[in-house]
Amino acid sequence: MPTKREQFVQTIRAQWLGQRMRELRDERGLTLKYVAAYLGVEFSTLARYERAEWPFRRDHVMALLDVYGVYDERDRTHLVQLAQDAWRINKWEEDFEGAVYDATFVDYPWLESRAREICAYSTMIVPGLLQTAGYAETMIRHYEGSAAVEHRVQKWLHLRLDRQKVLNDKDTQLTVILEESVLHRPVGGKSVLRGQLEHLKEISRRPQIDIRVIPTSMGAHDGTYGSFFLFQMPPPYPAVACVEHLAGRLFVEATSAERYEKAYASLREAALSDSESVALIATLAEELS
CATH class of the missing domain: 1.10.260.40 (lambda repressor-like DNA-binding domains)
Known part of the structure; x- marks a missing residue:
């Protein structure tokens, strides 16, 4: 026993x-x-x-x-x-402390650096790991709002771009599923969006990065409850799912994360293939030229 x-x-x-x-x-x-x-x-x-x-x-x-x-x-x-609290597998992380990152418990860079596969499903914006500097700065200034201070904006921008170094590790797989509407949302204006789409097209060539798009023509699917991240950790550690909300973050693990694993598998089935997705991204980028 x-x-x-x-x-x-x-x-x-x-x-x-x-x-x-x-x-x-x-x-x-x-x-x-x-x-x-x-x-x-x-x-x-x-x-x-x-x-x-x-x-x-x-x-x-x-x-x-x-x-x-x-x-x-x-x-x-x-x-x-x-x-x-070491035994607890669920917790609300309340308060982003008025910014983009919350380091009071566990942060994205730590999870990203340990995960063997990072899975992202996004309904609104391109996930941070794939954002260009222009796209990221636009989002950070939006989050900071009217109280934005230049040195804070640059600090968060540096941190966000620094996180992308995890993509240089060929042992870390990144799978991103985007709703097609994300590719049309003019974050930062036409020029910034075009640069972002071209970046997605180029970075998708890396063998460890898989970008897929769910077309707007798709009906109801398992993304009904919104965006989330899923971190597949190396054995023996359990998977970790993370959901962001206006008050902070919710981390769930082990059996609680299994629903997110099933949802992500279903979303992958609903999405266009990798080649079809990249072709769509390239077409939309060309239309913005």
Whole structure:
């Protein structure tokens, strides 16, 4: 019969906490053996904590934060709370802090860098990983609104474009399904949209990138509930789905993410083939010339 530890789902909370605790240990130049001896556990146990194979104990996290010299109250509270909630697979992320990114829990770059496949379904705009600088800046200025400050706009723009480096990793597959209306929406004006469409056409030539379009002629389908991202994580970690809304983000994992996996498979079936999709994108780009 499996033990309680063997039944533990390796949630993104546990992964996030394990990675952060490992980073803190490395920053202090401490070995697994040294820290494990301080805690009174086997060094293999500590290694499993850091790999999220076993959930970090709350008291162990508190003790290690003392060893690692983490005294900021907010940081300590956050990490201890992660240990306490390591078993949870769903959570609302409330508040984007008035901008495009929310780093209070887990962020897109972290998930993108760990996923073996990134799947995106978009009904309104081109996903950030495929946006040109002009398209991205237009969206960021829109999100920031009348309170936009130039240095903040440039900061978010740099972060968004920096995220796209994950596409240089040939081991990471990116699959994007777009509603055809996305290709007609004049974000940034005619020139910016044309540049964006040409970028989609060019980047689709990479073997690890698959772009598909659902034509407006398609009737009801499994995208009824709107855009979402699906991160297929390497074994043994469960898939993670992410939905953005006006108040923040919702992350769901494991069995809760299975509905998104099924929906994405259905959407892929409903979409045009990759060659048909690229041909449509090229035609629309040409019409804007």
